[in-house]
Amino acid sequence: QVQLIESxxxxxxxxxxxxxxxxxxGRGFSSYDIGWFRQAPGKEREFVAAISWSGGLTYYRxxxxxxxxxxxDNAKNTVYLQMFSLKPEDTAVYYCAADWGxxxxxxxxxPSDYDYWGQGTQVTVSS
Numbered sequence: 001q002v003q004l005i006e007s008x009x010x011x012x013x014x015x016x017x018x019x020x021x022x023x024x025x026g027r028g029f030s031s032y033d034i035g036w037f038r039q040a041p042g043k044e045r046e047f048v049a050a051i052s053w054s055g056g057l058t059y060y061r062x063x064x065x066x067x068x069x070x071x072x073d074n075a076k077n078t079v080y081l082q083m084f085s086l087k088p089e090d091t092a093v094y095y096c097a098a099d100w101g102x103x104x105x106x107x108x109x110x111p112s113d114y115d116y117w118g119q120g121t122q123v124t125v126s127s
Contacts, residue, residue, distance in 0.1 A: 002028065003026050004024050006094060008021050019082045020081040022036070025077065032099060035049070035097045037094070038123075040091060045111050047110070050070065057105050063089075068081060087125060088126065095118055095119075
């Protein structure tokens, strides 16, 4: 089992940048694929990006490609989401989630595909 804590959210102007961190405790972090999801008020939680257990595979939703980068440092038990060129529509609570590493990273886009979740961190982008 793994426990996840997100940090790095905040208020930023459109066009700005933020880096979110997802710190994990518990055993076997390096065996888990990690996903980032977000949920805006009144909307369903949606997939943002994911990275495989080794860091060798990544996948993004179309609207963040070229602006967001997911990475991980297994020695630090941490996954990062670097966000550039932020837009007001990126405003949401951002969650990281863990799923036992297996094939098909790009097909696991639903929150139900992930077993463990953090509490979330708020990102607000002002226009």
